[in-house]
Amino acid sequence: MSRGTLIDLLYLFSATTFVVALKGLGSPRHARRGNMVAAFGMLVAIVATFFKYVDAHALHHVGLILLAMFIGLIVAVPTARYIKMTAMPQLVAIFNGVGGGAAALVSITEFVHIKSTHPATYVTLEVLLGVLIGTFSFAGSAIAFAKLQELMTGRPITYPGQQIINAAVGFVALALIVLILVTASTALLWILFAIAFVLGIIFVLPIGGADVPVLISLLNAFTGLAVAASGFTLGSNLLIVAGTLVGASGILLTRLMSKAMGRSLSNVLFSAFGSKITASGATTRADGLSVRSGSPEDVAILLGFASRVVFIPGYGLAVSQGQHVLRELAELLESRGVEVVYAIHPVAGRMPGHMNVLLAEANVPYEQLVEMDEANSALQTADIALVVGANDTVNPAAHDDPGSPIYGMPIIHADLAENVVFLKRSMRPGFAGIENDLLYNPKTTLVFGDAKDTLTKIVAAVKAS
Amino acid sequence: MVNALLQYATVLMLAIFVGIEIIAKVPSILHTPLMSGSNAIHGVILVGSMLILGGANSNLQEVLGFLAVILATMNVVGGFVVTDRMLEMFKPKTPGPKSSKSDGAAS
Numbered sequence: 001m002s003r004g005t006l007i008d009l010l011y012l013f014s015a016t017t018f019v020v021a022l023k024g025l026g027s028p029r030h031a032r033r034g035n036m037v038a039a040f041g042m043l044v045a046i047v048a049t050f051f052k053y054v055d056a057h058a059l060h061h062v063g064l065i066l067l068a069m070f071i072g073l074i075v076a077v078p079t080a081r082y083i084k085m086t087a088m089p090q091l092v093a094i095f096n097g098v099g100g101g102a103a104a105l106v107s108i109t110e111f112v113h114i115k116s117t118h119p120a121t122y123v124t125l126e127v128l129l130g131v132l133i134g135t136f137s138f139a140g141s142a143i144a145f146a147k148l149q150e151l152m153t154g155r156p157i158t159y160p161g162q163q164i165i166n167a168a169v170g171f172v173a174l175a176l177i178v179l180i181l182v183t184a185s186t187a188l189l190w191i192l193f194a195i196a197f198v199l200g201i202i203f204v205l206p207i208g209g210a211d212v213p214v215l216i217s218l219l220n221a222f223t224g225l226a227v228a229a230s231g232f233t234l235g236s237n238l239l240i241v242a243g244t245l246v247g248a249s250g251i252l253l254t255r256l257m258s259k260a261m262g263r264s265l266s267n268v269l270f271s272a273f274g275s276k277i278t279a280s281g282a283t284t285r286a287d288g289l290s291v292r293s294g295s296p297e298d299v300a301i302l303l304g305f306a307s308r309v310v311f312i313p314g315y316g317l318a319v320s321q322g323q324h325v326l327r328e329l330a331e332l333l334e335s336r337g338v339e340v341v342y343a344i345h346p347v348a349g350r351m352p353g354h355m356n357v358l359l360a361e362a363n364v365p366y367e368q369l370v371e372m373d374e375a376n377s378a379l380q381t382a383d384i385a386l387v388v389g390a391n392d393t394v395n396p397a398a399h400d401d402p403g404s405p406i407y408g409m410p411i412i413h414a415d416l417a418e419n420v421v422f423l424k425r426s427m428r429p430g431f432a433g434i435e436n437d438l439l440y441n442p443k444t445t446l447v448f449g450d451a452k453d454t455l456t457k458i459v460a461a462v463k464a465s
Numbered sequence: 466m467v468n469a470l471l472q473y474a475t476v477l478m479l480a481i482f483v484g485i486e487i488i489a490k491v492p493s494i495l496h497t498p499l500m501s502g503s504n505a506i507h508g509v510i511l512v513g514s515m516l517i518l519g520g521a522n523s524n525l526q527e528v529l530g531f532l533a534v535i536l537a538t539m540n541v542v543g544g545f546v547v548t549d550r551m552l553e554m555f556k557p558k559t560p561g562p563k564s565s566k567s568d569g570a571a572s
Binding site: 011014018019021022023025026027028031032034035036038039042045046049050052054055059060061062064065067068069071072073075076077079080081085088089091092094095096098099101102103105106108109110112113122213216217220223224226227228230231232234235236237238239240241242243244245246247248249250252253256257260344346351352353354356357360361371 | 473476481501515540
C-alpha cells in the first residue's frame with residue numbers, strides 16, 4: 001500500500017470517529033466518551049499529516065509546525081482548564097473564532113500558493129468563500145466574546161439604517177468576490193478579508209447578550225462551512241466531511257436553540273432583541289402597585305412553614321457563584337423534611353444547559369434538577385418558588401401579554417406557587433429589558449442583594465430558627 | 466479535475482445529510498456540550514494548516530501558515546478540553562466511596 005493511500009485511510013478513520021462522536025454527544029450517557037473518540041480521531045489525523053507529501057515532497061518546516069503547535073497548546077490548555085465554568089460560553093466563542101481565523105488563513109495562503117498556476121474559477125471561488133466565512137466567524141466570535149465577557153455592553157447596539165448598512169456591506173463583499181473571480185487579484189483578496197472582518201462585527205453588534213449563545217452556535221456552523229471550503233481547495237475529504245458535519249448539524253442546532261427560546265432564528269438575529277428597556281425599574285409603579293421587599297430572615301421564616309420548595313436559578317446565581325450555598329440551603333431544608341427541586345429553564349444561564357453544568361459542578365444531585373414541564377407541575381403544589389437571579393424565564397408576560405417581545409417563550413410558572421421569593425441584585429430588568437409583573441404580585445417578596453450573600457444569610461437564619 | 470470536484474461535491478452532500486440526521490434528537494441540556502464538541506471537530510482545520518505551512522514556499526506563506534497552525538491548535542485543544550470539562554459534570558454521581566468528598570450531597 002502506498003504512503004498516500006495509508007494516510008487517506010487514516011483520514012477516513014478520523015472522519016468516521018467524528019460522526020460517531022457527534023452521535024455520542026447527543027445522548028447523556030455517551031457524551032463524554034463521544035468527545036474522547038473525536039479527540040482520538042483528531043490525534044490520528046494530525047500524526048498522519050506529518051507523513052504526508054505536499055507537492056510531491058515531504059512536509060517542510062516541521063520544526064516551525066511543532067513550534068506553532070506548542071504555542072497554541074500552552075495558550076489553550078490553561079485557558080480551557082482553569083477558567084471559571086460561568087465563563088464557558090465565552091470560551092466556546094473564542095475557540096470557535098480562532099478556528100474560523102485559521103480556516104481563513106489557510107484559504108488565503110493556498111490562494112497565494114496556487115495563484116501562479118492560474119487555478120480554475122471554481123478553485124478561486126472556494127478560496128473566497130473560505131476567506132469570507134472564516135473571517136466573518138472570527139470577527140463575529142470576537143465581538144460575541146467581548147459581549148459575554150462584558151468588555152462591552154451586552155445590550156444590542158443599534159443605529160439608524162443599520163440593516164441597510166449591513167446589507168450594503170454584504171453586497172460589497174459579494175461584488176468583490178465576483179471581481180476577484182475575474183481578476184484573480186491578491187490585493188483585492190486582502191480587501192475582501194477586511195470587509196469580511198467588518199461584516200462579522202456589524203452583524204453581531206445588534207444582537208443582545210441573551211441571544212449571543214444562539215449566535216455562537218451559528219458562527220460555529222459557519223466555521224465548519226469555512227473548513228469545508230478549505231477542504232475543497234486543498235482537496236481533502238477529511239476537511240470536507242468534518243467541516244460539513246459541523247456546518248449542517250450546527251445550523252440545525254442553532255434552530256433548536258432558538259426554538260427552545262420560543263423564537264425564530266431570524267427574530268434572534270435581526271430584531272435587536274432587548275434593545276428597548278421598557279421596564280420602569282421603579283419599586284412603585286404608576287398604577288399604584290409596589291413591590292414588597294423583605295429581609296433574609298423573613299424568607300427563613302417563610303421557608304420554616306414550607307413543605308415543598310422549588311428553586312428557580314438564573315444567571316444571577318452563576319454570577320455571584322452562589323450555587324454551592326444554594327445546595328447547602330437545599331440540604332438544610334431537606335434535613336427538615338422539606339421537598340426541594342431545582343427548576344431548570346432550558347435557556348437559564350447563558351447557554352442552553354449552562355445551568356445544569358453549573359449546578360452539577362456544585363454537586364447538586366442530578367435527580368433534583370427538573371426540566372420545565374415537570375417543574376411547572378411541581379409548582380402547582382409548591383409552597384414557595386425561590387427565584388435566584390432569574391427574571392425573564394419566569395416572566396408571566398410570556399403567556400399573558402401578546403404585545404410583549406417575549407410572548408410565546410416557554411417559561412417557568414413561578415406564579416403558580418403559594419409564595420414567590422425573588423433574590424435580585426436590583427430592580428434592573430433582565431436581558432430582555434422588559435417589566436416583570438410578577439415582581440409586583442402581592443404574593444411576591446423581594447430580597448435585594450448579591451445572591452450568594454443573601455443565600456448565606458438565609459442559611460444562617462434557617463439554622464438559627 | 467472536474468471529476469475530483471464531483472467527488473468532493475458528493476462527499477459534501479452526504480455529509481450534510483449525516484450532519485442533520487445525527488443530531489435530530491438532542492435533549493436541550495446537551496445543546497451546549499454538543500456545540501462545544503462540534504467546535505472542537507472543526508479544529509480539523511489544523512490538518513489543513515499543517516499542509517499549508519509544510520508546503521509554504523515564500524515568507525508570506527510561512528507567516529500565514531505559522532499563524533494558522535497556532536490558531537487551529539488552540540481550536541482543537543481548547544475545544545476538546547472545554548467539552549470534556551463540561552461533560553465531566555454530567556457523569557452520574559455514583560454513591561460509591563469515590564464521592565466521599567461531596568460530604569453526603571445526596572443524603
